[in-house]
Amino acid sequence: MSWTVGAGGLLGAAYLGLVTGAVPVDLGVGRRSRPLGPQTVDIAAPRETVFDVVTRPYPGRTPRAMRGRLHVLERGSDLVLAEHFTPLAGGRLHAVTVETVRFTRPERIDFRLVRGPVPHVTESFVLEDSGAGTLLVYEGELGTDLWRLGQRWGDAVAARWEAAVAASLASVGAEAERRAAPRR
Known part of the structure; x- marks a missing residue:
């Protein structure tokens, strides 16, 4: 009986470590990839304004409102290394991902996962001028190991990942539309 409790505890701890990104697993066997997105948002603001809103928390001081969701570990002129925190289990836990974020002003922001709940993620925000504003297109790729088992895990992670991106x-x-609105 005690070995089953111990095994259950070990499995629970492994799951918790995987979900939160504390125990990243990159085995390199049975890799399967799936797309993230595309998600498209039409924003009534100039492309430069949208770019500034997306990149604002990265190059300088992180705004107070974002400190619970973002911590920049290293800053460069066009690249940062940042931790992103996503609440889980009603906010009792947080998934932590570490990503590089590359800026190509004013048309593109690229993200590459360094550590997280899956071994591979690349993403991009592409900003295109549209008649009255900016078309922001999000696309990416998520990869997991261990064939079908990993694929199922990737599908679960992708659902939360894409929901977090949609909210962002x-x-x-x-915010971009607020900044672009005429002042009174």
Whole structure:
């Protein structure tokens, strides 16, 4: 009986470590990839404004409102290394991902996972001028190991990942449109 409790505890700890990104697993066997997105948002603001809103927390001091979601570990002129925190289990836990973020002003922001709940993620925000504003297109790729088992894990992670991106894109759109609105 005690070995089953111990095994259950070990499995629970392994799952918790995997979900939160504390125990990243990159075995390099049975790699399967799946797309992330595309997600498209039409924003009534100039491309430069949208770019500034997306990149604002990275090059300088992280705004107080974002400190619980972002911690920049290293800053360069066009690249940062940053931890992103995503709440899980009603906010009792946080998934932590470490990503490089590369800026190509004003048309592109690229993300590459360094550490997280899966071994491989690349993403991009592409900003295109549209008649009345900016079309922001999000696309990416998520990869997992261990064939079908990893694929199932990747599908679960991707659902949360894309939901977090959708919330971020909505926030970016609202802030960019607020900044672009005529002052009274």
